[in-house]
Amino acid sequence: MDRSNKPAAIGVGASLPQPSLSIKDNVIEASLPTGQSVQVHLYGATVTSWKANGKEQLFVSEKAHLDGSKPIRGGIPLVFPVFGPPPQNHATSTLPQHGFARNSNWEFLGKSSSDAPGKDSKADLTVKLDFGLSHSMLTEEFRETWPYEFGLVYSVTLTKDTLETSLQVRNEGKQNFEFQVLMHTYLNIADISDVRVKGLESKTYLDKTLQGTSHVETSAALPITQETDRVYQNLDPAVPIEVASAKDNQPLFSITREALGDVVVWNPWIEKAKGMADFGPDEAYKNMICVEAGSVSSWQTLEAGEAWEGGQSIKSRL
Numbered sequence: 001m002d003r004s005n006k007p008a009a010i011g012v013g014a015s016l017p018q019p020s021l022s023i024k025d026n027v028i029e030a031s032l033p034t035g036q037s038v039q040v041h042l043y044g045a046t047v048t049s050w051k052a053n054g055k056e057q058l059f060v061s062e063k064a065h066l067d068g069s070k071p072i073r074g075g076i077p078l079v080f081p082v083f084g085p086p087p088q089n090h091a092t093s094t095l096p097q098h099g100f101a102r103n104s105n106w107e108f109l110g111k112s113s114s115d116a117p118g119k120d121s122k123a124d125l126t127v128k129l130d131f132g133l134s135h136s137m138l139t140e141e142f143r144e145t146w147p148y149e150f151g152l153v154y155s156v157t158l159t160k161d162t163l164e165t166s167l168q169v170r171n172e173g174k175q176n177f178e179f180q181v182l183m184h185t186y187l188n189i190a191d192i193s194d195v196r197v198k199g200l201e202s203k204t205y206l207d208k209t210l211q212g213t214s215h216v217e218t219s220a221a222l223p224i225t226q227e228t229d230r231v232y233q234n235l236d237p238a239v240p241i242e243v244a245s246a247k248d249n250q251p252l253f254s255i256t257r258e259a260l261g262d263v264v265v266w267n268p269w270i271e272k273a274k275g276m277a278d279f280g281p282d283e284a285y286k287n288m289i290c291v292e293a294g295s296v297s298s299w300q301t302l303e304a305g306e307a308w309e310g311g312q313s314i315k316s317r318l
């Protein structure tokens with residue numbers, strides 16, 4: 001995963017087609033000459049579209065609010081600095097569910113592109129979009145409820161066959177703070193009954209549908225047949241979690257992570273889907289599965305002046 005801020009390689013392939021960028025109504029769109037594209041709303045720095053292989057790879061609810069009035073239901077909302085309902089007696093306790101990153105207005109820091117080493121420069125071209133959020137950009141309410149001086153840089157990198165998202169968290173103040181982080185990725189699938197989640201066998205998970213009780217996964221290829229809300233813990237980030245087709249066992253998505261040791265698997269199923277005002281149509285629960293890379297089962301402590309970085313790379317074969 002390239003986290004450098006290096007600019008486009010000057011001179012290399014100067015005559016080759018370059019990634020294109022458009023900025024309109026607080027939505028940033030970039031595309032590669034090979035056809036892949038990504039779209040990011042400044043509200044939440046939420047990735048709302050990733051097209052590869054001629055297909056949309058991310059699910060966005062038809063009823064999602066795209067006007068900044070509510071976190072966007074779909075794509076990749078970013079969860080920070082707390083996952084789920086904040087615990088009592090913690091610095092995050094008065095924040096909303098999943099924190100403030102997904103409901104804050106981020107700034108676009110710029111685009112960079114690079115040729116990865118390879119024979120076909122056009123095919124290896126990548127584009128990286130950087131977004132920033134800091135304490136002074138928060139609403140007054142969030143600044144008061146979470147009074148830490150912080151800086152986030154969120155990088156969204158599009159390559160020929162992957163989408164990479166990575167977050168750098170900096171503590172720019174004088175006090176330590178604790179945070180959790182999660183990339184709440186809604187993957188677009190044709191039919192939930194046809195997918196299996198692989199790479200979780202023998203891993204411990206907390207089942208949020210069963211009062212957060214702890215279990216050990218017994219399935220090598222997990223089918224989703226009911227409401228599912230599980231936090232798999234302490235995974236090896238380098239081992240991919242795969243969403244595979246049950247028909248031919250072929251992976252549809254493969255997700256590797258860096259410094260993100262937990263993975264949440266979530267599908268609201270029938271009743272919960274109906275109960276979410278911004279989720280639609282009702283049957284759309286069949287067309288999505290959230291596989292969310294994060295660090296949520298404990299807290300990351302960031303000392304004054306320190307930085308932390310983590311991310312995911314999603315490869316699609318859809």
Ligand SMILES: O=P(O)(O)OC[C@H]1O[C@@H](O)[C@H](O)[C@@H](O)[C@@H]1O
Nearest residue numbers: 097098184208229230264266292
């Ligand atoms: O409705 P929200 O706040 O976007 O959350 C959606 C889901 O997000 C998941 O990450 C949680 O594990 C679920 O418990 C939660 O329901």
